[in-house]
Amino acid sequence: MSLREFRADLHIHTCLSPCADAAMRPTAIIEEARRRKLDMVGIADHNSAENVPAMQAAGRAMGVPVLGGMEICSSEEVHVLAFFDDDDALFAMQEIVYDNLIGRNDEAYFGEQRLIDEHDAVIGATDKLLIGATLLGVNDIVGSIRGLGGLAIASHVDREAYGLISQLGFVPQGLLLNALEVSWRCSPADAEAYRGYGLELIRSSDAHYLSDVGRVWTTFRIEAPRIGELAMAFEGREDRRVSI
Amino acid sequence: MRTGEDRLDREVRRGYVSDLLSDVLANCEEGDLWITLQVHPNVVAVASIKGIAAIVLINGREPQEETMEKARQENLPILVSSLSAFDLAGRLYALLGQAGDRR
Numbered sequence: 294m295s296l297r298e299f300r301a302d303l304h305i306h307t308c309l310s311p312c313a314d315a316a317m318r319p320t321a322i323i324e325e326a327r328r329r330k331l332d333m334v335g336i337a338d339h340n341s342a343e344n345v346p347a348m349q350a351a352g353r354a355m356g357v358p359v360l361g362g363m364e365i366c367s368s369e370e371v372h373v374l375a376f377f378d379d380d381d382a383l384f385a386m387q388e389i390v391y392d393n394l395i396g397r398n399d400e401a402y403f404g405e406q407r408l409i410d411e412h413d414a415v416i417g418a419t420d421k422l423l424i425g426a427t428l429l430g431v432n433d434i435v436g437s438i439r440g441l442g443g444l445a446i447a448s449h450v451d452r453e454a455y456g457l458i459s460q461l462g463f464v465p466q467g468l469l470l471n472a473l474e475v476s477w478r479c480s481p482a483d484a485e486a487y488r489g490y491g492l493e494l495i496r497s498s499d500a501h502y503l504s505d506v507g508r509v510w511t512t513f514r515i516e517a518p519r520i521g522e523l524a525m526a527f528e529g530r531e532d533r534r535v536s537i
Numbered sequence: 538m539r540t541g542e543d544r545l546d547r548e549v550r551r552g553y554v555s556d557l558l559s560d561v562l563a564n565c566e567e568g569d570l571w572i573t574l575q576v577h578p579n580v581v582a583v584a585s586i587k588g589i590a591a592i593v594l595i596n597g598r599e600p601q602e603e604t605m606e607k608a609r610q611e612n613l614p615i616l617v618s619s620l621s622a623f624d625l626a627g628r629l630y631a632l633l634g635q636a637g638d639r640r
Contacts, residue, residue, distance in 0.1 A: 430576075463558075
């Protein structure tokens with residue numbers, strides 16, 4: 294295989310996230326990703342990966358690779374994106390999260406948390422408090438993600454709400470992050486300010502509505518849309534590259 | 538009292554309550570007592586950079602082990618209170634009175 298460029302939006306919520314629009318369903322998201330000329334998408338609902346298999350099935354059917362992930366909220370209220378190649382690792386991580394997530398969702402306040410199939414049909418709901426914070430510290434979360442072979446990326450570090458730097462002042466030393474994410478509101482020029490930590494940057498939509506999908510993206514020069522390739526791009530190994 | 542037992546002789550005239558470390562970096566002043574629920578090791582670096590007199594963790598929250606280690610290295614007092622931030626700040630403000638006002 295040879296290296297080629299992949300346009301990626303790695304931070305998309307589905308209708309499982311209580312704050313996301315009901316229209317955020319597999320074929321609709323993939324259709325929008327195709328319209329926006331994305332070569333891969335990352336699915337990251339709050340503290341859950343339950344809609345990932347449906348998203349991956351739709352992505353396979355429609356020709357857009359889907360990275361399965363989660364956006365995990367730490368006890369410090371820092372959001373961390375976790376991505377895995379293999380569903381066993383992804384759901385092992387989900388189990389760790391669920392074991393440390395307390396409370397029940399109240400749809401009237403936070404919104405519905407819909408489980409869907411690959412054809413966009415609602416097949417259930419979860420009553421876990423997905424919008425809540427886990428009891429896990431950010432160091433433990435990143436350690437678990439990396440231990441399971443995943444990618445750990447600090448979400449929207451330019452934002453005050455749930456951003457690593459806002460919550461904890463600076464990127465903690467020794468935290469085994471693969472990269473930092475800046476939000477769609479942060480221009481590539483402004484993002485340069487976050488390069489001082491020695492980590493590569495991604496820029497993503499944090500889509501909660503279909504019209505958000507692909508509004509910004511990250512370009513990877515890799516062989517295939519897989520975790521190991523992205524990790525190499527973040528380290529600049531063997532000609533793999535990442536740019537925002 | 539968790540760490541920094543021998544550093545309790547510093548005079549504290551004011552305090553600051555915040556759980557956003559970026560806000561503490563921006564607005565806390567040297568010699569302040571910092572009341573927070575954050576137990577991550579970064580609190581020690583922030584407190585040291587800002588010259589904070591001591592950290593008080595509220596609601597009985599215990600510092601992480603790495604936080605304790607770093608606080609020992611920096612000789613920074615960390616105390617734990619069973620009170621909420623509101624009740625603790627209220628009691629301390631009653632003790633310090635107007636001296637605790639910023640302006």
